[in-house]
Amino acid sequence: MDIEEFVRKNLRNGVPEDKIIEDGFKRILEFKDDKDLAIKFIKAVLEEVKNSERILELKDETLKNILLYPKSGVKMGEAGVGSRGEGDFFVHREIARIIKSSKVRGIIDSEEQDDAGVVKAEGKYIIAAVDGTHSRLSEFPFIAGFHVAKAALRDIYVMGAKGLALLSDVHLADDGDVGKIFDFTAGVSTVSDAVNVPLIGGSTLRIGGDMVLGERLVSSVTAIGGGDKITARRNAKEGDVILMTEGSGGGTICSTAIYHGYFDVVYETLNVDFIKACQKLIDKGLVDKIDAMTDVTNGGLRGDAYEISKTAKVSLIFNKEALYKTINKKVLKMLEDLNIDFLGISTGSLLIICPEDIKDEIKKEINAIEVGYVEKGNKSYIEEDKKRVELKPKFRESPYTPVKKVVDRDPKDFEELKEKIMKACDKAIEKKKMVLERILNRQL
Template identity: 55%
Template structure:
């Protein structure tokens, strides 16, 4: 519970004493303290919020402008942010616009919608390509921190691998709410460390904080893990896909999303299917065989499933992609596919954590041979053409244009209730979000001008 947010939303509707009493009751739901202490704590929060509101009375107009959020009046859940669908992709493109407005140079940045970013750094008389990536723990794994740590570490390493880089370091950032048991931190770190040890990539740095400090009650656990990779070759970003290329896919057994689906739907045995490092091993095989330089594009089937990835690749590059439904289904681990079909979840709309390679036809055999050394199953699932659209050739011979849903395929009961249909006012929401993004860029520019002039 965010007690600061609770106060900010109600401070104009109640008297000081009434609001303190209401908040004190909520505080005692989480903390075993006396009524007097809970009231004092509530009053302290109200006093702090009241003090910050006095900023609006300040004569410093510029400070007020910086401190105030130019609201979009569009909520995260309404826009589907984090739900890996059309709304989420749109917001990420706005984030990319803010990043791009800095005019700083990088080879791959958020504008390409890749999960990892790449810069080129001179090393003596040579060059090295440095890739960085960061991923957050799956929100529904807060109660399962070991699994959360394991899968978020795999996720960030995947994001580095698909840029053609060899992972060399892992970073961990942990946030546990005020009433959380410290052991959650240790369990999470052990999950991160398990992957670190399995793939021989060291954990080098991190941070540990409380969620919201004193202002958030409960035991909600959130965190992120980052990774760094290096390569002597240019990145294998999505924009490298070329007409005539073959699309390869490794067998996917899922990560955080599939684990969440299994836990919250009672398919507990499927959790074990997800506990592997096949993706990193397959990527490492490409380094060992010196095939990375010949790969045109790599991506992981995560955000919004294959539907989302296919749409983003085609949208970014302008090429067409033709996929074969049967071959894709064959590349979903049997237990995972059975669970998804039993729960009526679209396998193409969720993260299966497969490695997808887009390569010239002449190296397909070499890649299969290299990856096969690590007992990772890989198969051809499609090809790149000049149609400009991602198309799925279904098992009955019909074609379907692959379009991301507003949210990724619903894989828990609450997600099914929320639904994945596009809101009727989606275009209006996008306009509001665009204005908020533009306002953020304008604010950034004004602050930079102020700092430089002073």
């Protein structure tokens, strides 16, 4: 419960202050068993919000512009942000536009929609990636920490780099039990020990400071790596073959299992096979011969194949029958029982795109399965019974929990939403340029 949001929303809607205090007092008592604290707290929040709302009255338009954000009129859920589908990919491309407006750029950054960013220092590639904890694992912090650490490291290894370090960032709401922080850290540390990549630091804060009541945990893990070659998506070439390892999923599969009661499937996800396979490819020198790698996570194969095709400007052709072999049997049975499209969900397989002459050596080392090939074009397809169907993301990933199925719907006019989002992004870029210019000219 965000008390600041509650007060600000009511104040802007013209609700009398006495009513805001009365209703806010009751809301706070749902979390805090202290009437004296509750009444003082709601009055203090009201005072703070009223003071901050005076920004709207500022005559200094430049300062007002800096403090207020450009409203798009599109909500996160409406845009599908975080749902690993067409809407999410679009918003991330808009984020990349802000980065693209910078003079200082990485060798690989968000513009390419890759798994990690890359810069070069003293002849070596430095790779960095950050992953956020799965939102539905707040009540299961060890699992949350384990899988977000694994996800961040996957993003490093698929770039052909060795993992060097992990950083953890934990935000827990005001009423959250401190034990959640310890459990989350233990999950991250388990992966750290299992793959020999040290957890070297991080940050711990409360969500919204004093303002957010409840026990919600949000967190992320950053991974740092280094290497001599980049196996980025853009390097996929016509004539390459596509290999995949068996995937047993991560946070998404765990959430599916927990919220549908398939608890034993959680065991299947507790491994670091993906990272071990990448480490073996690096140690054997095979990664130097591979063109591109990725993890099947961004809305499943639908999302990853779509993004690779757009970035590398090639067509990926997959054999559907072979793809069934790339999913852990217990995980696949759960997905089939629940009628969840396995092509639209994160399964955690390692996808390798490589020249045909090294495929057998790779298959021998890491037990990969040949699932397709790369040809000229710019779209991806799945083949079954000699028929091709375009493989592209839906607006959201496959709905994998009861709640996801309720909210799973396409927007009425996605093009209209995109236009609004782009305008907000334009304004953010304009603000960035204005503030940067003032800083460089020492006007602030």
